[in-house]
Amino acid sequence: GAGVSQSPSNKVTEKGKDVELRCDPISGHTALYWYRQSLGQGLEFLIYFQGNSAPDKSGLPSDRFSAERTGGSVSTLTIQRTQQEDSAVYLCASSPDGTNTGELFFGEGSRLTVL
């Protein structure tokens, strides 16, 4: 399809395991964002990519979280040694560029449950 695609849609894992979440943005969009939505909370900014570089990683909660983007397209968010507090919906969004007079196009999210 033409929208932002995320996988997996649901992931259940055990505490201490590593997980990878994938985002395929809209073709041609240079800006890519990861947000986290925890129960009862708003969307929390994690990281912003412009092309393959990440000028703002300020929202990553700890060094267990990392993200990369390759070919100016697909991005992977990796969470190492998962903890129960990592349980949330992880949302990816893209936009044509990094100026927010425009709009972000969101995927449906990856719901992560850490047991």
Place this chain on the structure above:
Amino acid sequence: GNSVTQMEGPVTLSEEAFLTINCTYTATGYPSLFWYVQYPGEGLQLLLKATKADDKGSNKGFEATYRKETTSFHLEKGSVQVSDSAVYFCALSGSGGSNYKLTFGKGTLLTVNP
């Protein structure tokens, strides 16, 4: 830092009722303001936006006016439909070099009954 406060939900209305969802913000500089909507089983999508003071954003019968003096961006619709049932998020952009970053409220769940 920037923050957004929106009214707690859930909000339950009958069809054709008037809707207001309050949103106030704290920000430095001159942010743009947004309402996003998340329908069941779908990703967030932009509903409307306003980029400067006194601008009115509108879409699908929804309206919101950027009020700098009261730092507000309340969402209104004159007559809601069952299909408007969704979660609504108020958001603002950063200013200057961080205008790519959106700060969101916690969301308001709206349920419209026939």
